[in-house]
Amino acid sequence: MNYTTGTGDLQNWLVSEDGFRPEWLGKGETVFSLGNGYMGLRSVTEEHYANETRNLFVAGTFNKFAANEVTELPNAADVLWMEFKLNGVRFDLTQGKIHAYRRTLNLKQAELIREVTWESPNGDVFELVFKRFVSMANLHSIAQRVSITPKQQTVLTLTSGINGQTTNSGVQHFLEGDKRLYDGRFMQQIQTTTESGIDFAFHSVHHFMLNETIEPKSIIKMDRRKIFFDYSDMIIPQDETLTIEKYSTIFTSRDKELTVETTEELANHALNVTKEIEAMGYDRLLEEHIQTWNELVWEHAPIAIESNAMFDQLAIRFAQYHLAVMTPKHDNRMNVGAKGLSGEGYKGHTFWDTEIFILPYYTYTNPKIARSLLEYRYQSLSGAHRKAKENGYEGAMFPWESAWLDDGEVTPIWGAADIVTGEATKIWSGFIEQHITSDIAFAAWQYYHVTGDQDFMDRYGYELLIDTAKFWASRLEWDEETKRYEINEVVGPDEYKEHVDNNAFTNYTAHWNINKAIEYVELLRTDKPELFEQLNDKLDLETADERFRHVLDLIYLPQVREDGVLPQDDTYLQKEIIDLTKYKNQENVGSLFLDYNLEQVNEIQVSKQADVMILMYLLEDLFSADVKRANWNYYEPKTLHDSSLSLSTHSVLASDLGDQELAYDLFRRASEIDLGPNMKTSDAGIHAASLGGIWQAVVNGFGGVRMAGGKLRISPMLPKAWTSLTFSIDWQGETLDVKATQEKVTITRRQPTDDAVTIEVYGEERLIVDAFTSEVLSV
Numbered sequence: 001m002n003y004t005t006g007t008g009d010l011q012n013w014l015v016s017e018d019g020f021r022p023e024w025l026g027k028g029e030t031v032f033s034l035g036n037g038y039m040g041l042r043s044v045t046e047e048h049y050a051n052e053t054r055n056l057f058v059a060g061t062f063n064k065f066a067a068n069e070v071t072e073l074p075n076a077a078d079v080l081w082m083e084f085k086l087n088g089v090r091f092d093l094t095q096g097k098i099h100a101y102r103r104t105l106n107l108k109q110a111e112l113i114r115e116v117t118w119e120s121p122n123g124d125v126f127e128l129v130f131k132r133f134v135s136m137a138n139l140h141s142i143a144q145r146v147s148i149t150p151k152q153q154t155v156l157t158l159t160s161g162i163n164g165q166t167t168n169s170g171v172q173h174f175l176e177g178d179k180r181l182y183d184g185r186f187m188q189q190i191q192t193t194t195e196s197g198i199d200f201a202f203h204s205v206h207h208f209m210l211n212e213t214i215e216p217k218s219i220i221k222m223d224r225r226k227i228f229f230d231y232s233d234m235i236i237p238q239d240e241t242l243t244i245e246k247y248s249t250i251f252t253s254r255d256k257e258l259t260v261e262t263t264e265e266l267a268n269h270a271l272n273v274t275k276e277i278e279a280m281g282y283d284r285l286l287e288e289h290i291q292t293w294n295e296l297v298w299e300h301a302p303i304a305i306e307s308n309a310m311f312d313q314l315a316i317r318f319a320q321y322h323l324a325v326m327t328p329k330h331d332n333r334m335n336v337g338a339k340g341l342s343g344e345g346y347k348g349h350t351f352w353d354t355e356i357f358i359l360p361y362y363t364y365t366n367p368k369i370a371r372s373l374l375e376y377r378y379q380s381l382s383g384a385h386r387k388a389k390e391n392g393y394e395g396a397m398f399p400w401e402s403a404w405l406d407d408g409e410v411t412p413i414w415g416a417a418d419i420v421t422g423e424a425t426k427i428w429s430g431f432i433e434q435h436i437t438s439d440i441a442f443a444a445w446q447y448y449h450v451t452g453d454q455d456f457m458d459r460y461g462y463e464l465l466i467d468t469a470k471f472w473a474s475r476l477e478w479d480e481e482t483k484r485y486e487i488n489e490v491v492g493p494d495e496y497k498e499h500v501d502n503n504a505f506t507n508y509t510a511h512w513n514i515n516k517a518i519e520y521v522e523l524l525r526t527d528k529p530e531l532f533e534q535l536n537d538k539l540d541l542e543t544a545d546e547r548f549r550h551v552l553d554l555i556y557l558p559q560v561r562e563d564g565v566l567p568q569d570d571t572y573l574q575k576e577i578i579d580l581t582k583y584k585n586q587e588n589v590g591s592l593f594l595d596y597n598l599e600q601v602n603e604i605q606v607s608k609q610a611d612v613m614i615l616m617y618l619l620e621d622l623f624s625a626d627v628k629r630a631n632w633n634y635y636e637p638k639t640l641h642d643s644s645l646s647l648s649t650h651s652v653l654a655s656d657l658g659d660q661e662l663a664y665d666l667f668r669r670a671s672e673i674d675l676g677p678n679m680k681t682s683d684a685g686i687h688a689a690s691l692g693g694i695w696q697a698v699v700n701g702f703g704g705v706r707m708a709g710g711k712l713r714i715s716p717m718l719p720k721a722w723t724s725l726t727f728s729i730d731w732q733g734e735t736l737d738v739k740a741t742q743e744k745v746t747i748t749r750r751q752p753t754d755d756a757v758t759i760e761v762y763g764e765e766r767l768i769v770d771a772f773t774s775e776v777l778s779v
């Protein structure tokens with residue numbers, strides 16, 4: 001990957017690859033993937049190659065293939081596909097010679113451009129330029145433009161259309177549907193998912209130009225789940241350019257904004273939109289698309305890093321780019337997948353990745369989107385209630401993995417090979433990784449305090465916080481011997497420790513959840529009697545409150561030892577310590593499993609990811625700086641960062657502890673998970689949570705932004721490599737512009753009012769009317 005191709009206005013906006021390597025297709029497919037939150041398109045090439053993964057996902061369109069499988073996002077029809085024959089030879093970069101090659105993702109305008117000079121095996125030379133984007137302005141549209149300039153007169157044939165023979169690793173989620181050609185040009189394919197019954201309407205149309213619009217000789221063809229044109233006998237004179245544009249649209253019966261009732265109405269609507277976008281043409285569509293990107297992302301929440309390393313600015317833009325591509329902001333019945341919409345990994349499911357890693361970005365920069373993502377959780381309460389009931393508990397027990405609103409738990413049961421037994425390893429997370437419930441409660445609370453969105457609290461927030469607390473109150477186990485409530489038999493954030501008792505993260509956040517519920521029941525009782533009554537009817541607040549108060553102080557909270565270490569669970573600290581150097585220096589994550597199986601790993605003091613450390617980040621006020629440092633020193637050397645969620649958390653904590661250089665090193669390593677030189681890390685899709693974590697490493701870490709106890713703190717400390725960091729955050733309905741340098745910080749209110757805003761800056765509370773600049777820091 002090349003990060004330095006952007007110059008002038010495009011400096012730090014371009015990510016490029018300078019060579020075509022068929023063995024590394026997955027990297028570019030993911031890193032360059034396009035999308036708009038409605039759909040995500042993996043960046044395969046127009047022409048086919050072995051080992052490619054052609055994916056188009058539409059958010060929220062889950063389907064379950066068979067009873068013994070879990071629901072997943074189906075891989076929709078391939079509309080990008082185009083096969084070219086140039087003077088009788090198939091355009092194929094594994095054949096002939098490549099004289100020049102560059103593929104570039106322009107983050108600013110969310111457009112992918114591939115430029116190739118290719119010599120075919122019979123010696124003909126061609127310049128080809130491929131451009132495409134997935135419109136952010138018109139969520140259903142994909143536009144492609146291919147320009148071919150031959151160095152000798154050329155006869156071109158082209159096969160191009162809609163190919164619904166795509167699968168999710170062999171699983172076909174669609175029934176054979178209807179195919180039809182309209183007006184001799186507009187291809188239509190309608191397909192329905194096998195179990196969820198969602199109709200998809202795909203349309204494509206081509207447009208050819210050789211100085212002026214031309215109509216090549218064509219034959220329409222159909223095959224199973226496939227409709228396409230064979231275009232032939234297109235003659236391109238030497239050094240002239242033939243331009244082919246392909247416009248495609250995707251609509252589904254899950255589209256919320258559509259008022260259509262039947263499949264036929266859906267198809268008609270989609271056909272009309274396809275005609276409209278074709279009439280607009282590539283350039284106008286692109287212009288609208290760029291403008292929407294600017295409004296939504298680049299002008300809305302800009303971050304400027306002046307650094308001696310160009311990569312840093314690009315890395316944060318890359319994170320913001322992909323967060324926008326993957327987040328279904330248009331529909332509150334949908335959420336973000338752990339691989340966004342860029343790959344089959346994790347089946348499109350939503351994890352705690354959203355609330356703890358991604359949501360803060362939106363909470364602090366685009367509360368509307370944050371609220372929509374939280375509303376998804378609220379609307380999926382029925383599945384959470386079902387899960388609680390099935391397990392003999394009360395309240396809302398959120399699924400570890402979520403898909404459609406009422407699906408409930410969708411974590412698969414069997415995973416990777418166990419190298420010792422030769423069987424598949426059982427995935428316990430869906431059964432016993434329960435901290436997701438308090439993670440959601442925490443995120444709702446954080447959202448409320450950062451945004452001040454009382455309407456959210458009244459409609460959803462209080463209920464979420466109390467319903468989740470009800471789960472915990474019923475989940476606790478009384479231990480007669482110690483006379484305390486424990487939480488046994490769980491997986492904490494560190495998934496290398498299964499079936500543990502009293503995981504500190506789980507117990508502390510459950511305690512926090514119940515404590516908040518007590519506070520809010522009291523508040524409702526005294527300040528909002530009507531809402532209290534409403535929720536009392538739903539949740540039986542009186543009984544719940546009694547239980548909350550009874551259990552709260554009896555919940556066992558693992559205590560910090562004399563040496564400052566907080567036991568991760570009841571047994572972690574007694575487990576064997578081994579030399580982890582080899583695994584700490586691994587090239588590919590998970591190398592531990594080449595030597596041990598999960599059962600053996602369970603008995604070693606080794607962690608997959610931040611566990612105690614993330615507790616100390618979220619509930620930071622409970623732990624002193626010395627305790628945080630002691631735990632860092634104990635646990636970090638035992639943490640392999642085998643989950644992409646780990647490095648960014650450690651970076652924020654290193655910033656909190658005042659070690660900016662270590663924080664910077666971790667920020668760089670987090671940024672390299674997708675953007676770095678390892679060409680295999682992103683094959684299954686982008687690391688969504690890590691990208692949210694990169695934003696946190698910058699704004700919550702170096703920017704020193706934190707909401708603690710309902711109050712705002714902004715105390716930036718920059719790494720040496722940075723001269724300045726500029727960003728904006730939303731705080732309780734207003735925007736604050738922050739500019740930090742090595743010496744000082746300036747905070748400016750964009751919409752100042754007479755009411756000063758209180759912000760803690762470097763340990764002192766400041767009342768800010770319109771702007772504030774700190775004293776020069778002594779560094």
Ligand code: BGC
Pocket residue numbers: 338346351352353493495608609642643644645689
């Ligand atoms: C991590 C989880 C995470 C999941 C999805 C796992 O490898 O251990 O914490 O939620 O991936 O990203």
